[in-house]
Amino acid sequence: MSQHDRTHHARIATGKGDPQCFAGTAGGPPKFKVGDRVRIKDMPDIFYTRCQVYTRGAVGEVAVVTHESPAPEDEAWGHVDKSEWFYIVRFKQTDLWPEYPAAFANDTLQTEFSERWLEAV
């Protein structure tokens, strides 16, 4: 018989939604604010991650501070006791892809990270 509590998520999320059910659980205010320049860390991801390889090492700008939630690297294994702030970061496409045409230098890409992946530039 599994010891895993399969109704835990339904109990905390019903009526509030997920990620709203994790509001206030990051243990403090967000470290970064909209407009901050951040670099994406290149950390090991041997088990599970949602941090795309194409963003590793790239520098972008915080576009939105979204919500608090456990990081997927933890949540995938049922560890939901610790949350982090999440950020939508905006990159210039020419900073992500070496062959991106200079004629479209203002094209951008946005994607989301938990705080552990970001460092101030």
Place this chain on the structure above:
Amino acid sequence: MSHDHDHNAPAAMVDEISDFEALEIAVREICIEKGLFSAEDHRKFTEFAEHIGPTPAARMVAKAWLDPEYKKLVMTDAIAASKAVGVDYLNPTGFGTPSDYTDLRVLEDTPSVHHVVVCTLCSCYPRPILGFQPEWYRTPNYRRRLVRWPRQVLAEFGLTLPAEVDVRVEDSNQKCRFIVMPVRPAGTEGWTEDQLTEIVTRDCLIGVALPKPGVTSNLELPVHRAAKPAHH
């Protein structure tokens, strides 16, 4: 000749089911046997999931075009704004637990910025308000190419954007879900909410098309048959 043994085999009566379909049936039957949900619950949920489509999201965009106050709500709390178009994100089925994550964000296009949504990691999509993903949205081809060659991929959908319009790709990889609010097209002056809703197609809400007066369905893309199809 040893390789022609199956040339006269009769055609299969039904397509073979995939491993994932077999897995889904197995898990579903175990859940029903354990009493987690009943076969009736499962049928109701399947019917719910199959009937939802992009119309509520289209209406949200049309209402926002017409009503600046509603647009403010859409841009600040799209989950609350969904209720006005008949979608309760916290109880979308009217039964059971919430489905999908509940941080919906609306990406507002301007005359100089065009948004397009992809999920490179899987196929994240705001299903309660947009229905199931089109098959192409789930393909590795769309997912890996859109982030890197967005203009070329959009051109394949028939959308060629001028250089003065910046393309902004949103790679939906966490708990936020996204829809695109296109710019209201010229030629729709004086239109009603119902008329505007009709031209905001699913493809416009993903960002691979722009709304046009008179166009009320997604572009039919030509299907090129494989020259050398895989032999199963």
